[in-house]
Every structure is written in structure tokens, then in C-alpha cells.
Amino acid sequence: MNNPGIRTFDDQWIRNQRGNKNLVDPYRPYHYMVERERTLNGKTEEVATIFLTNRECGFNCLMCDLWKNTTDTTVPKGAIPAQIEWALQQLPPVRHIKLYNSANFFDPRAIPVSDHARIAEIVRSFDTVIVENHPRLTGDLLFRFQGMLRPHLQVAMGLETIDPEVLSVLNKKMQPGDYRRSVGMLRDQGISTRTFILLKPPFHGIEDGVKWAKASLDYAFESGSVCCTVIPTRAGNGAMEHLASEGLFSPPDLASLEEVHTYGIGLGKGDVFADTWDLQLFSSCGQCFEIRKQRVERMNLEQRVLPLIECECNFKQDDVKIIS
Numbered sequence: 001m002n003n004p005g006i007r008t009f010d011d012q013w014i015r016n017q018r019g020n021k022n023l024v025d026p027y028r029p030y031h032y033m034v035e036r037e038r039t040l041n042g043k044t045e046e047v048a049t050i051f052l053t054n055r056e057c058g059f060n061c062l063m064c065d066l067w068k069n070t071t072d073t074t075v076p077k078g079a080i081p082a083q084i085e086w087a088l089q090q091l092p093p094v095r096h097i098k099l100y101n102s103a104n105f106f107d108p109r110a111i112p113v114s115d116h117a118r119i120a121e122i123v124r125s126f127d128t129v130i131v132e133n134h135p136r137l138t139g140d141l142l143f144r145f146q147g148m149l150r151p152h153l154q155v156a157m158g159l160e161t162i163d164p165e166v167l168s169v170l171n172k173k174m175q176p177g178d179y180r181r182s183v184g185m186l187r188d189q190g191i192s193t194r195t196f197i198l199l200k201p202p203f204h205g206i207e208d209g210v211k212w213a214k215a216s217l218d219y220a221f222e223s224g225s226v227c228c229t230v231i232p233t234r235a236g237n238g239a240m241e242h243l244a245s246e247g248l249f250s251p252p253d254l255a256s257l258e259e260v261h262t263y264g265i266g267l268g269k270g271d272v273f274a275d276t277w278d279l280q281l282f283s284s285c286g287q288c289f290e291i292r293k294q295r296v297e298r299m300n301l302e303q304r305v306l307p308l309i310e311c312e313c314n315f316k317q318d319d320v321k322i323i324s
Contacts, residue, residue, distance in 0.1 A: 027082050029086070055071050154226075180223040
């Protein structure tokens with residue numbers, strides 16, 4: 001790295017910062033819901049998301065907190081199909097489904113390969129199936145699963161940032177080129193890509209956070225992604241709190257998210273969504289927060305830039321140390 005004062009963080013250090021996992025049932029998803037979302041056909045439709053319970057991801061990314069709802073070992077054969085079937089019984093009928101598993105769908109330790117055929121059968125009536133996966137796990141297992149499906153398959157992948165130094169520090173175990181190659185492989189097989197981009201990860205100040213998020217959007221669309229979700233980086237996994245205590249991380253503000261969201265939609269190269277999960281964490285003004293949130297949600301659905309909300313508040317925060 002160019003700055004010798006910035007250290008890297010390995011798997012063991014990251015795991016040592018953690019608290020306890022939540023108690024989960026391998027035969028039940030840990031969460032499920034239906035939300036309105038803009039889909040690939042440009043319409044606003046209901047989309048079901050099932051958060052599957054399975055083995056913890058092996059990549060140990062610095063900023064990740066999804067390990068909290070995972071098991072320590074691979075779930076039994078049949079457990080994942082049972083989770084999907086149970087959740088669908090609780091949810092209204094929809095045409096699109098996300099199977100998010102706090103890890104990588106094509107990691108055999110997370111989703112047993114022997115369950116793929118049954119999963120494909122369960123989701124046969126849907127128009128679209130979206131799963132999440134690491135770029136380095138794009139390969140034969142993924143393409144064999146696609147061959148079992150009737151619905152269109154979309155794969156969600158974390159690019160996170162194309163800042164090479166920060167991406168290395170995140171312990172993602174990939175480079176932007178790995179992501180680009182994966183998108184190309186998927187596109188060649190008729191599979192679309194949804195991309196996750198972090199806003200203001202550790203070691204980025206406010207200006208750099210916005211700059212690199214915009215550059216990452218450019219890179220994702222140039223690589224062939226059809227849509228991107230911009231995720232404000234959160235604390236909550238132990239490692240991020242440790243970095244915050246050293247002045248190496250602070251969460252982004254709502255104004256930064258609005259700026260990047262506006263930029264992405266303005267590109268006109270694909271849908272750009274701003275993640276609204278716990279959005280209030282990034283606001284310091286109770287007076288304008290709700291109407292700002294409504295604006296972000298409308299822009300997510302309509303994919304057009306709406307006028308900014310005027311308020312006397314400001315969203316400036318103290319800057320952090322950055323990689324130079």
C-alpha cells in the first residue's frame with residue numbers, strides 16, 4: 001500500500017472483534033418480507049426477499065455484519081428448500097423473488113449442491129430469481145443451476161469500491177478486475193448482474209466517499225451491470241466500532257447518499273437504488289428526515305431525479321483519516 005501507516009486486517013483479527021451470533025433455526029429463514037421495487041422490465045412490482053439461514057460466509061469482509069444470523073456448520077440437506085417453502089406460505093403471491101443467504105449462493109458449504117434441483121422446482125412459477133454471490137465463485141456450479149431454472153436468473157455481487165487500496169483493506173479477497181470478469185461471464189450466459197456499492201467505507205472521508213462511490217457506479221455499468229444499489233456503510237460488527245475509535249471510520253451522511261443516488265440515476269445507464277435500511281442512522285435532522293426518505297424511495301421506484309428537499313439543517317460530520 002502507498003501509505004505504510006495503514007495496516008491490513010486479516011480474517012482472525014476481524015473475527016476477534018465480533019460479538020455473539022443470534023440464535024437461528026436451520027429450517028426457518030431468519031427474515032422474510034415483500035417490498036415494492038422497480039424490476040428489470042421497468043415496472044414497479046412486489047418482490048419477495050427471503051433471508052436464508054445457512055453457514056457463515058468464509059470471506060470475512062471487514063465491514064460485514066451478516067454473520068450474526070448464520071450457523072457455524074453447513075445446514076442439513078433439505079433445510080434450505082424447507083426454509084423457502086415455509087416463507088412462501090407466509091407471503092402473498094408475487095412474481096419475483098430474492099434468495100439472500102448472508103453469504104454466497106454458490107458456496108457448497110452454504111447451500112448444499114444437492115438442494116439446487118429442489119430449489120429450482122420451488123421457484124419455477126416466478127419470473128425472476130435473484131441470488132447473491134462473490135465474483136470469484138462464478139463458474140460451473142452457477143451455470144448448472146441456471147440450467148435448472150425456468151425464471152430469469154440475476155446475480156447480486158459486491159463490487160464495494162474500486163479504490164484499490166481500500167478494497168484491499170476490506171479483506172474482500174478480490175480486485176475490480178475479478179468483478180468485471182465475473183459480470184462478463186454472466187452476461188455471456190444471459191444472466192444479469194446487480195451490484196452492491198459501499199458509500200464511505202473505512203478510510204474514506206466524506207469527499208473521497210462520494211468520489212469513489214460515483215467512480216464505482218461508472219465502473220459497474222461499464223462492466224455490464226444492469227443495476228446498482230448504493231449502501232451507506234454502517235457500524236455494528238465490532239470491527240467497524242474499533243476503526244471508529246481510532247478515527248478511521250465514520251458513517252456517511254444522508255446528503256452524501258442523496259448526491260451519489262442522484263448522480264447514478266443521472267447516468268441513465270441502468271437502475272440505481274439507494275439502500276434505505278436503517279436510513280435514519282445517517283440523518284441528524286428530525287424535521288426533514290421523513291420527507292427526505294420519501295424522496296429517496298420515490299427515486300428508487302421512478303428512477304428519475306426529484307428536487308432536493310430544502311431544510312436549514314446540515315449533514316456535515318467530522319472527517320476521518322484517509323489513505324493518501
